Amino acid sequence: MDRNWLNERLLTEADRTENVVVVFEHKLLKCDVTRGVLTFIVKGNETNVNADIIIGADGVYSQVRSGLMRAVKYISCIT
Ligand SMILES: Cc1cc2nc3c(=O)[nH]c(=O)nc-3n(C[C@H](O)[C@H](O)[C@H](O)COP(=O)(O)OP(=O)(O)OC[C@H]3O[C@@H](n4cnc5c(N)ncnc54)[C@H](O)[C@@H]3O)c2cc1C
Numbered sequence: 888m889d890r891n892w893l894n895e896r897l898l899t900e901a902d903r904t905e906n907v908v909v910v911f912e913h914k915l916l917k918c919d920v921t922r923g924v925l926t927f928i929v930k931g932n933e934t935n936v937n938a939d940i941i942i943g944a945d946g947v948y949s950q951v952r953s954g955l956m957r958a959v960k961y962i963s964c965i966t
């Protein structure tokens with residue numbers, strides 16, 4: 888399957904969907920799953936975003952996965 892085609896289709900469908908906001912050039916720096924806070928680098932500045940639900944889809948070096956692993960380690964330390 889052509890990846891460009893797939894990416895374009897997914898972006899188009901997401902863009903058409905109500906309540907979906909697509910943003911670019913937001914690099915996820917840190918993901919605090921315990922507090923639901925995502926830290927992004929946007930144009931060289933750090934920006935925090937609060938989230939009720941976080942879905943990790945940031946690939947093989949996922950910051951979301953790192954955040955989850957930190958939280959699981961912390962929970963297993965305090966229990
Ligand atoms: C050379 C190559 C060939 C492949 N060929 C095939 C194939 O033929 N068939 C197949 O099934 N699989 C193939 N794969 C594997 C496939 O590409 C991956 O399994 C798949 O892309 C993983 O999807 P994903 O959505 O988890 O991550 P990705 O497709 O990697 O998407 C992650 C997204 O998150 C973004 N991102 C990453 N880090 C951050 C960050 N810190 N902040 C913000 N955004 C971020 C990236 O820019 C990207 O848009 C191939 C992989 C490679 C490298």
